[in-house]
Amino acid sequence: MASSADPWVREYNEAARLADDINGMISERSSLSASGPEGQRYASAIRRKITILGTRLDSLQSLLGKLPGKQPLTEKEMNRRKDMLANLRSKVNQMASTLNMSNFANRDSLLGPDSKAADAMSRTTGLDNHGVVGLQRQIMKGKLL
Known part of the structure; x- marks a missing residue:
C-alpha cells in the first residue's frame, strides 16, 4: 500500500x-x-x-x-x-x-426551434452534388433563409 x-x-x-x-x-x-x-x-x-x-x-x-x-x-x-x-x-x-x-x-x-430542417431537406430533393453546393453557397451568403 x-x-x-x-x-x-x-x-x-x-x-x-x-x-x-x-x-x-x-x-x-x-x-x-x-x-x-x-x-x-x-x-x-x-x-x-x-x-x-x-x-x-x-x-x-x-x-x-x-x-x-x-x-x-x-x-x-x-x-x-x-x-x-x-x-x-x-x-x-x-x-x-x-x-x-x-x-x-x-x-x-x-x-x-429547428423548424427549417424539413424545409431544407425538401430544397435538396432532386439536386445533384453541384446543385447542393450551389444551394449551400446561397444559404451562406444569406440569400435563401
Whole structure:
C-alpha cells in the first residue's frame, strides 16, 4: 500500500476531492435557473473545473508511467493505481455527459426551434452534388433563409 507521502497519491486525492466538489456543484445546479445569467455562470464554472480535472488526470496518467523508475511499485500496486485512475476518469466523463445532457433542454432557447430542417431537406430533393453546393453557397451568403 502506498504511503500518504507519495506525491502520486497526494495528487490523486486532490483530484478525487475536485471530482466530489464538481459532483456537488452539479447537484446544486438544479436549484438555480438554468437560463438565467447566474445559472450560466455556474455551468461555466462546472465546465472549467471538469476541464481542470481532466488535465490533472492526464498528468496523473503520465506520472504513473514514470513512477517505476523513481519509486519501485509492485505490479499489484501499479494495477490498483491504474484502476483508481480509470474509475475517476469514468466518473469525470459521466459528470461531463450529465452537464451536456442538461443543456440540450436549453438548445431551443439559444438557437430557436429547428423548424427549417424539413424545409431544407425538401430544397435538396432532386439536386445533384453541384446543385447542393450551389444551394449551400446561397444559404451562406444569406440569400435563401
